[in-house]
Amino acid sequence: MLVIGNHTVHRTLDGKEREVLDAVRDAYVAHAAGDTAVPHSVFLRFPADDTNRIIGLPAYLGGGARVAGMKWISSFPGNVASGLQRASAAIILNSLSTGQPEALIEGSTISARRTAASAALAARTMPGETPDTGVSLIGCGVINAEVLRFLRVVAPGLRTVRLFDLDRARAEAFAETHAGGLTAEFADSVDEALAAHRLVSVATTASTPHTGLGHCRPGTLVLHLSLRDLTPEAILDSVNVVDDADHVCRASTSLHLAEQHAGNRDFITAALGDILATGRPRPRDPHKVTVFSPFGLGILDLALADLVRTDAEKHDTAVRLTDFLPVG
Incomplete structure (x- = not known):
């Protein structure tokens, strides 16, 4: 052993x-x-x-x-x-x-690095119309620190990171520790962070939905790693990519609530593994918000x-x- x-x-x-x-x-x-x-x-x-x-x-x-x-x-x-x-x-x-x-x-x-790697793979596999030069991180903990580490590998053009955390001091400490070489900016609200860049990572400890995506610009990719931040309405209005529909539509996740609201899972567009298996990128819809919600498979x-x-x-x-x- x-x-x-x-x-x-x-x-x-x-x-x-x-x-x-x-x-x-x-x-x-x-x-x-x-x-x-x-x-x-x-x-x-x-x-x-x-x-x-x-x-x-x-x-x-x-x-x-x-x-x-x-x-x-x-x-x-x-x-x-x-x-x-x-x-x-x-x-x-x-x-x-x-x-x-x-x-x-x-x-x-x-656990943290496999979560971040899955988020980075989603960002690389679903590119925007132009390369991402900035990212907004909502929640300044271990997960988003790892997300930033891996995003810098798959998106070497990143220059700016916009940070939001309910604890401003935590966001400032995050910038000191993890933003080396990037311009760190601070958002005063979730809405401001959502609007700042077309690449957003959400990793909080929220247990119930607390935000929509109305402030996101069209063509934004939201890495919805904590799974319970977005309202069911926001999910239903987005292009949704998951890792596994059966797993992610459980335990009162935002997608589970959206399924209960809609009565089906037709709002889920694709699974990341299926996209990766093609060997080709799947560009984001330039007119809508794309949400990647990984349950985090064992x-x-x-x-x-x-x-x-x-x-x-x-x-x-x-x-x-x-x-x-x-x-x-």
């Missing part, structure tokens, strides 16, 4: 954004080809607590990876005020021949966890427990 901590995860993934993008792309293509198994996630919630949760994401990824396992990830937003990260996670990888657990990997960095976590495990075995940087499992 290998135990791989956060330091080793960073050692493997830092500076390898293109490898991460390739791994996430390959996982999406395998999913589009039906070479995955992705049961519905399990949400553990607590009595009289509408804020905190722990989610289990079991999955099997085929393609060139062939890996099975599960991510167990918590979201406790109150951690931020205590100086802790909102999310913490562990990933277990299992043997496909015996079913035995083979690796336990710290998963928060993997196969993406497995793809990066497998990268980390392989590297840790190669460089002997994991802790190996020889007595973890019973003998015989």
